[in-house]
Amino acid sequence: MQILFKQYKIFPIILLFLTGNIYAQNLETFVEYGATVHAGDHTPLWQVSNQQGLSSIKDNTYIRGGVFYNKELRSWKAKAGIDIAVATGFSSTFILQQAYADIRYKWIGMWAGSREISTDLLNQQLSSGGVVWSGNARPIPQICIGILDYVHLAPKVQFKAQISYGWFTDSKYQDKHVGEKYYYARKIKYHQKSFYLRFGQPTGHWIFDIGMRMDNQFGGYALRGINNGNLGNNWKDYLNALIPRNGGEGEYFDGNYLGSEHIKLTYQHETSSFSAYLENFYDDFSGMGKLNGMDGLWGVEYKTNNQQWINNLVLEYYQSTNQSGPMHGIDFSEIKKTGGADDYYNHVVYAGWSHWGIGMGSPFVASPIYNKNGDPTFLYNRVKAIHLGWSGDITSEWTYRAKLSFNRTWGTPFKPTPEILENFSTFAEFKYVPNKWQGWSFTGSAAFDIGDIYGDNLGFQLKIHKSF
16 A cells, blocks of 8 residues: 555545545445457457556456545535556556546646546547547556636637646566667656637537647656666756757657647537547647648547437548658758658657557557567557447347457558558447346457457457446
8 A cells, every 4th residue: 555655646635535524425336357368369459459458468357446436516526536456467467547536616627646538529439549549558647737628718619628747657567578679768757738629509510629639758767768868857847848849859858749630520410410520640740730641530420319229330541651751850951851751659769659568549550569579669650440330229238339440551661561461350349237237237249350460369358347
């Protein structure tokens, strides 16, 4: 317990919430058992991805439990939660999945701790996942403040924005798994800021969303890299991370910046809706200005509130092959090109956009945990993929969801593969929520991969969940 308090300073706040004036009706608790077995090289892609890091490419078993507190009093809202798992076959035995406290007054709020976060504007259950934050990796402990829920600026205009600072928790994992000839950084800091605008009435026919987020790895201590040593860990470095600066090639103090731009148009009609969206990824200012061609996540979604065999369907196209062109850093040539060959998710100091070996962006870019040689970078970030996800109701107690994906990769801009690598992945999940057993749910899935990226895999997964 002493270790937990030392590493997760949010615990005292949580305990204050949970041991104060709390009533039973404000508490939600759960326990869950999960197990996955596979045949082949790894656990199939869609039994690993988009599970908030509570997954493994190996056979695994876990027992998980949590308690959550929710209280509203006039203009105040307070939430807190602790979610812990003990597992085998994972990157660690003990997992502090969530530990946070959240307090809000009217339109402003603040939360601190480790928390599962869903992708903005995307269907977390059916989408392939966001290009910057997909829910693949374990949560990053952070302190976040801002306008966390939409507020009205005008009758048909809503707005939300936030800013956060946090820290990566995978230093010991990297020490153990990164090969001796590869660089990486320990005790990395995290910074994120975002804003979103929504036009239209919540009950109207048309809703238009537009927004942007920027994430940053900064600080920490580099090992075996070009800037070996202290990367900047005082208060000035936190300020430097807030506003990106052009320090020139080789400068590290701004960290590893990346982000996404979001556009979504939705038409609502009675009990159904149809949406079209684009999530553009950028790794520098050329990508921010959409000089990266068709790169990004393009999708459409159909959704209905009716109980029927298909009540939600998502079709997406993902591309990351342009990367603002093939050339990079030719400042003094006639071309005068300063962007290009962006090498998505990789960085010259921080190795890659991953946490505990799992990529935090699109699952179609294979995570470093798949690298058998101890390389912590992304080896296949030039990808084209198509993805289909759908769900529906079988009966009042039985539901299902399914995914089909096909992707191709050309390696990276600096290390292309000799041949195009392909992969096909599928996933089918069935969930049973018996009416006679209050709080119980049983979820089983089967999935397989065929191809060169993740290997040929067949997997089965079971989850038993009880809420109190």
